[in-house]
Amino acid sequence: MKLLKVDNLTTHFHTREGVVKAVDGISFSVNQGETLAIVGESGSGKSVACYSLLKLIPQPPGKIVAGSALFDGRDLLQADESTLQNIRGNDIAIIFQDPMTCLNPYLTVGEQLIEPLIYHHNISRKNAAVRATEILGEVGIVEPEKRMGSYPHEFSGGMRQRVMIAMALITEPKLLICDEPTTALDVTIQAQILNLVKALQIKRNIAVIFISHDLAVVAGVADNVAVMKDGLIVEQGPVDEIFYRGQHEYTKKLLAAIPEGAKPLSAQSPPMNTDKKSEHKPLLSISALKTHFHDYSGGWLKRNQKVIKAVDDVSLTIQQGEILGLVGESGSGKSTLGRSILQLVPITSGSVVFDGTELTRLSPTQMKPVRRRMQMIFQDPYSSLNPRMTVFDTLAEPLLYHRLATRKTVTAQVLALMDDVGLARAAIRKYPHEFSGGQRQRIAVGRAISTKPELVIADEPVSALDVTIQAQILDLILALVEKHDLTMLFISHDLSVVRYIADRIAVMHHGKLVETGITEPLFSAPKHDYTKKLLSAIPVADPVKERQRQVDLIQLGN
Amino acid sequence: MSSSIPAAEILEYAEKGTSLWQDAWIRLRKNTLALFGLGVILTLCLIALMTPFIAPYGYEEQNLLLGAAPPSAEHWLGTDIFGRDMLTRIMYGSRVSLMVGFIATGVALAIGVLWGTIAGYAGGRVDAVMMRIVDILYALPFMIFIVLLMVVFGRNILLLFLAIGAVEWLTMARIVRGQVLSLRRQEFVEAAVSLGLSRWTIIRRHLIPNTLGPVIVYTTLTIPSVMLLEAFLSFLGLGIQPPQSSWGLLISYGVETMEEYPWLLLFPGLTLSITLFALNFLGDGLRDALDPKASRD
Structure with a gap:
């Protein structure tokens, strides 16, 4: 039975630059108890x-130009505001990407859960509370009675997303729309949430529209897949059709862009440059490094603050010319470790030796020449570039500051850098906001290599990017490592990305290093329990394997 | 797309050096309203400079027989109760008012932006101490502060500028500090540190330019409020003294005789309003021009 049938949906946005056809006449349908995954890169119009x-888009500038959307026999696009409100409250629920911004920080979770029951269903406060407690238990929150009185910030990211799911399901909707529900989550949490959504769907027999940019995530949950690009559905069909017999160029491109690690193991390419650099000397060695933060939340006059051990007794060496991948979940201290190496955060104890120099004892002045030799690439290309500096300013600044260029030669050098990172020369006088995310990251990479560093620390450089762009930037980084003979510490939460790029991998958990090893052996035979858990949680872009894994998990659970 | 700008132009562009301000000027030139504001301000400044040569009468030239007369062919904007020409007095008043407005605001701007940036960027105890100083100065009654300054240094118009500036910078410091606090958590500041840039370079090139938006808006609001503050001080006998004049002083006298001689309030008030409008147009234009994100077409 068709629960939702969308026909020729067309949404335009009227902007100063003209009409943007965000959704350009798409048709799809969802049956009860089925999952439709809409896959596409950012800006494809899937959300x-x-x-x-x-009608949750801002109008104006947005305008639904044409189309129909039959839901349970009613056309949503023709419905008036009060009908829609009723449908939103009862029949269709949405889970958003970022659970923190969707929950009101000033209300307890319980209060937010019972609100729709009281307003949409006229259920008494007491009964609503009972119902809310039940559903919190159902989505896997331990001690739901107690947690009803907690505020959103007292939950972890994964738990918050569970609360969001509980909120979505409490009115017993027929259709659940999940907008990138796991994108902000760690891989192990992601696996839990995906299983939860799947389990609840089967139990309640609801329809799910699952929006994602990540094909690997979709493989396990979807019955049907629609691939969107530039406002159009370029291909749709059953999940196996799309994954194994995808016809459209773009589908193939998306599948090809999935980092090696997330591809089925059989298709694994031979490990790259594992042994050729082993004879080099260590460029960086860290020993017993500790970086602790004091939690001043009790006021800075209080002396008995809580100590957060972000990096706790880590020892690590990086050989000249190698790419060391540092993986861990959010909060594992991997970014702090990177910043501690660069002396961007004050370290508590331990030593960082870079090319024979002990960095922890250097004064800021002594540090300056060393800084030139160690650079960093940041995660978010939107905040890592000064919005008021053009590409030229951004790239010329380090060159001029470190006297690597003179006023006369600087332009030629900046242009050479731009060629290096694949930016069009004509873009030299543009500001960061005029570029896409991938291009911005190219500028940031250009800035990092401008000082001719020996060590580059890349802190999640591709996490904020779309999958096809991700592949481009990774290839760019690999090419630059090769060309400039760089040594790199590559920090990421994404194991498949690290597997693609790194020679050696170090796994961090709760501020400690739990395992290090050559990439392929570590992936095929992890030793530490945490590494095993992390590896088993990676979604694989293969529907058959994913289904098998879910069966395994269920059996494991029983 | 790689050849839409000829190489020669790129080279020339880079050699001339690029600055935010050059780009801003190019954009400002396209904003008619802002240019109009700039034109009004410049005209006013020019008139103020030229006043001794172009004023129709002397500023203390009285005509007691005439008294307060409405606008006429001889006295375009009328005369005050002593028969002094209002146009002349407004022109002379603009010298004081514009000077107070710009110098005192300039002082406030310089201290406030620096103080706020340093406090926000240093953070921790330095920030706490610097901002407590601001709080203490806030709490100090303004009048007592000015009177103290006057008593110690004697009455002096320059001192008046400094005193007003020294009070007005407090709010500026707070605004800038708030901006910097959020800016310094951005990764581009961290990137600047890891490039090895000195603190001063980071403050000058990366922090201050990014605080300009709110700073400019607040500045355009400060200038008229400073002009009125001067009037208040002059009214109390702490500022300039009659027969000298300023817009603020003319307005406060105009208020007293508003019912009998409305033009004594109307014309100085109008002049101040026009200045205020012009400043706001210019300020908004500058803010947009200095923000690369604003559309550049």
Whole structure:
């Protein structure tokens, strides 16, 4: 039975630059008890399409130009505001990407859960509370009675997403729209949430529209897949059709862009440059490094603050010319470790020796020449570039400051850098906001290599990017490592990315290093329990394997 | 797309050096309203400079027989109760008012932006101490502060500028500090540190330019409020003294005789309003021009 049938949905945005056809006449349908995954890169219109159904897009500038959306026999696009409100409250629920911004920080979770029951269903406060407690238990929150009185910030990211799911399900909707529900989560948490959504769907027999940029995530949950690009559905069909017999160029491109690690193991390419650099001397060695933070939340006059051990007794060496991948979940201290090496955060104890120099004892002045030799690439290309500096300014600044260029030669050098990182020369006088995320990251990479560093620390350089762009930037980084003979510490939460790029891998958990090893042996035979858990949680872009894994998990659970 | 700008132009562009301000000027030139504001301000400044040569009468030239007369062919903007020409007095008043407005605001701007940036960027105890100093100065009654300054240093118009500036910078410091606090958590500041840039370079090139938006808006609001503050001080006998004049002083006298001689309030008030509008147009234009994100077409 068709629960939702969307036909020729067209949504335009009227901007100063003209009409943007965000959704350009798409049709799809969802049956009860089925999952439709809409896959596409950012800007493909996948979210706008779903929000248009509930008129959740800003109007103006947005305008639903044409189309129909039959839900349970009613056309959503023709419905008036009060009908829609009723449908939003009862029949269709949405789970958003970032659970923190969707929960009101000033209300307890319990209060937010019972609100829709009281307003949409006229259920008494007491009964609503009972119902809310039940559903919190159902989504896997331990001690739900107690947690009803907690505020959103008292939950972890994964737990918050569970609360969001509970909120979505409490009115017993027929259709659940999940907008990138796991993108902000760690891989192990992601696996839990995906299983939870799947289990609840089977139990309640609801329809799910699952929006994602990540094909590997979709493989396990979807019955049908629609691939979107530039406002159009370029291909749709059963999940196996799309993954194994995808016809459209773009589908193939998306599948090809999945980092090696997330591809089925059989298709694994031979490990790259594992042994050729082993004879080099260590460029960086860290021993017994501790970086602790004091939690001043009790006021800075209080002396008995809580100590957060972000990096706790870590020893590590990086050989000249190698790419060391540092993986761990958020909060594992991997970014702090990177910043501690660069002396960007004050370290508590331990030593960092770079090319024979002990960095922890250097004064800021002594540090300056060393800084030139160690650079960093940041995660978010939107905040790592000064919005008021052009590409030229951004790239020329380090060159001029470190006297690597003179006023006369600087332009030629900046242009050479731009060629190096694949930016069009004509873009030299543009500001960061005029570029896409991938191009911005190219600028940031250019800035990092501008000082001719020996060591580059890349802190999640591709996490904020779309999958096809991700592959481009990774290849760029590999090419530059090769060309400039760089040594790199590559920090990421994404194991498949690290597997693609790193020679050696170090796994961090709760501030400690739990395992290090050559990439392929570590992936095929992890020793530490945490590494095993981490590896088993990676979604694989292979529907058959994913289904098998879910069966395994269920059996494991029983 | 790689050849839409000829190589020669790129080279020339880079050799001339690029600055935010050059780009801003190019954008400002396209904003008619802002240019109009700039034109008004410049005209006013020019008139103020030229006043001794172009004023129709002397500023203390009285005509007691005439008294307060409405606008006429001889006295375009009328005369005050002593028969002094209002146009002349407004022109002379603009010298004081514009000077107070710009110098005192300039002082406030310089101290406030520096103080706020340093406090926000240093953070921790330095920030706490610097901002407590601001709080203490806030709490100090303004009048007592000015009177103290006057008593110690004697009455002096320059001192008046400094005193007003020294009070107005407090809010500026707070605004800038708030901006910097959020800016310094951005990764581009961290990137600047890891490039090895000195603190001063980071403050000058990366922090201050990014605080300009709110700073400019607040500055355009400060200038008229400073002009009125001067009037208040002059009214109390702490500022300039009659027969000298300033817009603020003319307005406060105009208020007293508003019912009998409305033009004594109307014309100085109008002049101040026009200045204020012009400043706001210019300020908004500058803010947009200095923000690369604003559309550049």
